[in-house]
Amino acid sequence: MTAKITILGTSSAFPTKQRGHSATHLDVGSESMLFDCGENTQRQIALAGISPMKISRIFLTHWHGDHVLGLGGLLQSFQMNKRKTAVNVYGPEQTRERFQHMLKAFEIRTQYGINVYEVKASATKPFKILEDSTYEIFAIKVKHPIPCLAFMYKEKDRRRVKKDVIKPLGLEGNPLVSKLQEGKDIEYKGKKITAKKATYMQPGKKIVYIIDAAYSEQLVKFASDADLLICESTFASDLKQEAREYGHMTAADAATLAKKAKAKKLVLTHFSQRYRDTNILLEEAKKIFKNTIAAEDLDSFEI
Numbered sequence: 001m002t003a004k005i006t007i008l009g010t011s012s013a014f015p016t017k018q019r020g021h022s023a024t025h026l027d028v029g030s031e032s033m034l035f036d037c038g039e040n041t042q043r044q045i046a047l048a049g050i051s052p053m054k055i056s057r058i059f060l061t062h063w064h065g066d067h068v069l070g071l072g073g074l075l076q077s078f079q080m081n082k083r084k085t086a087v088n089v090y091g092p093e094q095t096r097e098r099f100q101h102m103l104k105a106f107e108i109r110t111q112y113g114i115n116v117y118e119v120k121a122s123a124t125k126p127f128k129i130l131e132d133s134t135y136e137i138f139a140i141k142v143k144h145p146i147p148c149l150a151f152m153y154k155e156k157d158r159r160r161v162k163k164d165v166i167k168p169l170g171l172e173g174n175p176l177v178s179k180l181q182e183g184k185d186i187e188y189k190g191k192k193i194t195a196k197k198a199t200y201m202q203p204g205k206k207i208v209y210i211i212d213a214a215y216s217e218q219l220v221k222f223a224s225d226a227d228l229l230i231c232e233s234t235f236a237s238d239l240k241q242e243a244r245e246y247g248h249m250t251a252a253d254a255a256t257l258a259k260k261a262k263a264k265k266l267v268l269t270h271f272s273q274r275y276r277d278t279n280i281l282l283e284e285a286k287k288i289f290k291n292t293i294a295a296e297d298l299d300s301f302e303i
Helices: 041-045 071-080 095-105 163-169 174-182 217-222 237-244 251-260 279-286
Strands: 006-011 024-025 032-036 054-058 086-090 112-120 127-131 135-143 150-153 158-161 187-188 191-193 199-202 208-209 228-232 266-269 292-294 299-302
Touching: 006 228, 024 041, 041 071, 054 071, 071 095, 071 112, 086 095, 095 112, 135 217, 150 217, 158 163, 158 174, 163 191, 174 187, 191 217, 208 217, 217 251, 228 251, 237 251, 251 266, 251 279, 266 279, 279 292
Parallel strands: 032 054, 054 086, 086 112, 208 228, 228 266, 266 292
Antiparallel strands: 006 024, 006 299, 024 032, 127 135, 135 150, 150 208, 158 199, 187 191
8 A cells, every 4th residue: 555645844933935834644545644734734735736625634743833723724624615524633632622722712613523632642652543454553752842742654564465376376366365365374276375375474664753852762763664754853963952952853863863763764854944945954864864855845755
């Protein structure tokens, strides 16, 4: 299954002419998900050609304005477009209280359901938020001035049939192949064929989203072997003290995290408005982790 990730906004606290506030869309075919919902997210969704009404889950890292100020408008748009299906919202501690304040402040009334889940994750062990037949989503608490989460999307491992085994046996297209895919042994023309011999496990894809977080070794474990690591890179290393003070990472921090985690690809985002040109951040990161990209608004990736 192919997952498509679209980075809707790449700026940090201040939006710029080129960069909007944090928001990232994940399309896994069966579901459409949004991670953070800063100002201008609805317009970015439109520019990206994403159907907002298909979004079923919204994951909030934390309640700083540059990550949530687009949420009220999106929920109101759902209502005006006569949404029928419920939307699920996930966030850190205090999410239910803050969510209710938002509904009251903007007089948001909906005829569709809104399920709000408060994720009380720890800083040491991934917390499983949800699971379906094809994927799982986990969260971990990160270092930031207010309660804040990082998220992981993990596709489940899938059993694949070895074509070089079943083809010589004349099993291609045979209904018995589905039994092998379930991990069950079969008998064909008087011969036993084991799932162990005729199949293999294909590891599921892993996407990790870390925005507004100071570097920690716990995050290295959380992001281990990620196919795609989307990570904040708010500052260059000459401002590492500011990064520590405000609960952020430098480009070097993000690259070090990716290298230690043995991630396959690093996408930098959440840039301070002082960097009109992010090449300084990209170059800093690439010295440590070569397969790094500095994201632009509306960049998309498929894994």
